Amino acid sequence: MWHILKYVARRGRVTEPPPEPLAGARRPAHLIHDELLAILGRALAIRHVDAGSCNGCELEINALNNPYYNIEGLGIRFVASPRHADMLLVTGPVSRHMEVALRRTYDATPAPKLVVAVGDCGCNGGIFGESYASCGGVANVIPVDVAVPGCPPPPAELLAGILTAVRARGEGEAAQADFAPGFN
Amino acid sequence: MEFFGLDCHFERLDAPVPIFGARVHAAQWSALALAVAEAKGRLVSLWGSDERAAGDGFAVSAAYASADGLLWAKLGLDAAKPVYPDISRFFPAAIRMQRAARDLVGVEAEDAGDGRPWLRHGAWPADYFPLRLDNTGQERFEAHADAYPFVLVEGDGVHEIPVGPVHAGTIEPGHFRFSVVGEKVLRLEERLGYKHKGIERRFMGMDTDEGARLAGRVSGDSTVAYAWAYAMAAESLVGAKAPERAVWLRALFLERERVANHLGDLGALGNDAAFGFALAQFSRLREDWLRLNRECFGHRLMMDCVRPGGVARDLDADGGAKLRRQVADIAREVAELRDIYEEHAGLQDRLVTTGRVTPELAARLGLTGLAGRASGQAADLRADFPWPPYDGLAVKACTHRNGDVAARVAMRFDECFASLRLIEALIVGLPGGAVHEPVLATRDGVGAGWVEGWRGEVFVALETNAQGRIARCHCHDPSWQNWPVLEHAIIGNIVPDFPLINKSFNLSYSGQDL
Structure with missing residues (x-):
């Protein structure tokens, strides 16, 4: 244990300020915190769905959890069930064999049901395109709020895409407020 | 050349790794499988192809690893009734590959026990074969209900x-x-x-340069291994050689890919045993590693850095110095983390004896790559058939015999240190010269590539038509062999x-x- 504590103490904190949605500029974590709270009324819960990617995008999504990006520190966490999720983070292309599973995952997700399509393949099928085995981009199967291009998109761009989707929904729904924040 | 005393002439392909190809008939097909099995060789891959455009019927190919190199045997099949002798009797790993070849090309292993589809679910009907030339691959079918009969345990x-x-x-x-x-x-x-x-269908009709991009996206965590195996195939097809500096850089990319994956896995393995500290620290090291990839080679995972004819990215002296500094830093950190792993009784308790595959079972089922080496299967292409630049670097295969999770963790630590040493040697010895000379197939030919990726041996078989377009490209991942062993x-x-x-x-x- 002593060894572990010593190791941790020597490395210190490496977490970097997160990027501004789309613009890429950095801003303090507590502002993102506040914004998520204002829009969702709670931490943002994300369910990742790999609908047929090459696994490159998954490597970069996993990197979001490392101490540099520290997304849990921003109030964003990955959850194990779509029923617990505010957002689906979907990598593509959507294979024909994953089409039904993706639709069912979408149906199981409660409001606000945000969808971020990840990577060139998630945007439009990428190099795999559409064929007997591939439906192409995520938007061909379920509605998409924000698409993050890149092959694969680096973690900072993924994070910017996630925040953009939340903010866009916040602006769109501020007037209607059709879900009660805090207790759902 | 002839092997195992079989009356069958193998032609050596123009690849830096010993790869031999031959057309066989049905009796030789079975005799070769038996001979390789008896000599304790391995089945590397099995796949089907439609050769009716060249005036033949269908074909099934098998690639074996023997002490002399890779043997690629191709058996022509009747266009009306494409059946071939089953080889899963000798190599259990062939079962799923034979099922996949039936789903994609419609060639059938005779008397094979398991008749269930493998890659076909409900998206296309049983009488549609996407790799047949009379189909375009663009057909769409209504999805049908998909009832897969799992084996029931009562x-x-x-x-x-x-x-x-x-x-x-x-x-x-x-x-x-x-x-x-x-x-x-x-x-x-x-x-x-x-x-x-539909990756294999996607390859058909591409030129060999376009194919490189697709090959690099078969499995994102092994993009360098695939891109190199593909480039080796494309170069052997036209008899070209990549410049010396380029092959050294390829090895540098491949070893960096190996270390990146091992760092990620070591953290994730600690985390799966509820040791969150490991994930935090190893993912930090992995991020440092990927950031320097991006700085030096323009891409965090080094996608598209290897291409037929050489590499797309060069390394300058400044970059080399940064990489060497990082190698020293990471080696020190990983050594310290290894001590922490080894002295953590709670962690070791979860790892030791968990998920054991004995060396006997591993040999019988054909466990390969990193997992194979953790179960005493000492095969590593970099050590067995050292092609440039590995021929001058004295690579030794790391092995363990316990075959449990702890052994696979130890393998990753060992290989991490071995690769860090190789990276240092590759940067110090990096020869000068060009890094790319264009290579493009313009007529029909056959090529193959065989590379030891971080997970195991990656194999690519490439054939072009008279216009130099890809007629068939088969990419093989070592996961084919290892998935069935996970069940055990x-x-x-x-x-x-x-x-x-x-x-x-x-x-x-x-x-x-x-």
């Missing part, structure tokens, strides 16, 4: 746990069917193919140890689903 208190295709973590999709009594797993049956996105590794373990065991193999779904 008995007092036995119940099933179905998992997937959408898994709980940020990982690829696949289905696992556990039959358990209480917490103890009696049997696991995997069902894969969810990620099948879990037997008798408890369900909560499955994520740990699964992660210790860390097999590719995308690479096997194609």
Whole structure:
């Protein structure tokens, strides 16, 4: 244990300020915190769905959890069930064999049901395109709020895409407020 | 050349690794499988192709690893009744490959026990074969109900746990069917193919340069290994050689890919045993590693850095110095973390004896690559057939014999240090000169590439038509061999140890689903 504590103490904190949605500029974590709270009324819960990617995008999504990006520190966490999720983070292309599973995952997700399509393949099928085995981009199967291009998109761009989707929904729904924040 | 005293002439391909090809007839096909099995060789891959455009029927190919190199045997099949002798009697790993060849090309292994589809689910009908030339690959079918007959385990208190295709973590999709009594797993049956996105059909008609980009996206965590195997295939097809500096840089990329994956896995393995500290620290090191990839080579995972004819990125002296500094830093950190792993009794308790594959079982089932070496199967192409630049670097295969999760963790530490040494040597000895000379196939030919990726041996077989366009490109991932062994590794373990065991193999779904 002593060894572990010593190791941790020597490395210190490496977490970097997160990027501004789309613009890429950095801003303090507590502002993102506040914004998520204002829009969702709670931490943002994300369910990742790999609908047929090459696994490159998954490597970069996993990197979001490392101490540099520290997304849990921003109030964003990955959850194990779509029923617990505010957002689906979907990598593509959507294979024909994953089409039904993706639709069912979408149906199981409660409001606000945000969808971020990840990577060139998630945007439009990428190099795999559409064929007997591939439906192409995520938007061909379920509605998409924000698409993050890149092959694969680096973690900072993924994070910017996630925040953009939340903010866009916040602006769109501020007037209607059709879900009660805090207790759902 | 002739092998095993068989009356069958093999032609050596113009590749830096010894690869031999031959057309065989049915009797030779079976005799070769038997001879390789008796000589303790391995089945590397099996795939089908439609050769009716060249005036033949269909064909099935098998690639074996022998002491002399890779033997690629191709058996021509009748266009009306494409059947061939089953080889799963000698190599159990062939079962799923034969099922996949039937799903994609419609060539059938005679008297093979398992007639269930493998890569075909409900998206296209049983009489549609996407790799046949009379189909375009652009056909669309109404999805039909997909009832897959899993093997049923019956008995007092036995119940099933179905998992997937959408898994709980940020990982690829696949289905696992556990039959358990209480917490103890009696049997696991995997069902894969969810990620099948028609890669092999996509290759058909591309020129060999375009194909490189696709090959680099068969499995994202092994993009360098695939790109190199593909480039080797494209170069051997036209008899070209990549410049010396380029092959040194390829090895540098490949070893950096190996270290990146091992760092990621070591953290994830600690995390799966509830040791969150490990994930935080190893993922920090991995991020440092990927950031320097981007700075030096323009891409965090080094996608598209290797291409036919050489490499797309050069390394300057400044970059070399940064890489060497990082190698020293990472070596020091990983050594310290290894001490922490080894002295942590709670962690070791989860790792030792969990998910064991004995060397005997590994040999019988054909366990390969990193997982194979953790179970005493000492095969590593970099050591067995050292091609440039490995021929001057004295690579030794790291091995362990316990075959449990702890052995696969130890393998990753050992290989991490070995690769760090290689990276240092590759930067110090990097020769000068050009890094790329264009290579493009303009007529029909055959090429193959065989590279030791971080997970195991990656094999690419490439054939072009008279216009130099790709007629068939088959990419083989070592996960084909290792997925069935995972079903054995879990037997008798408890369900909560499955994520740990699964992660210790860390097999590719995308690479096997194609």
